Amino acid sequence: MTGTTVYRIVWSPGSDRLVGVCHCGADQEADDPVRLWQWLLAHPEHEAMDDRE
Secondary structure: OOOOOOOEEEEOOOOOOEEEEOOOOOEEEEOOHHHHHHHHHOOOOOOOOOOOO
16 A cells, blocks of 8 residues: 555553654654644654653
8 A cells, every 4th residue: 555654553562652653754652642643643743752761
């Protein structure tokens, strides 16, 4: 397929954290799935979220 954009959100085993991975290779960790989706869909204007542990 042409023009397919892939975003991934995966659970980090042993924690309550989620990891979002953008099609550009950037990744971010968060415990709030809504905030993580907002970050992913803001591409290409990714900003680091401040709740990273």
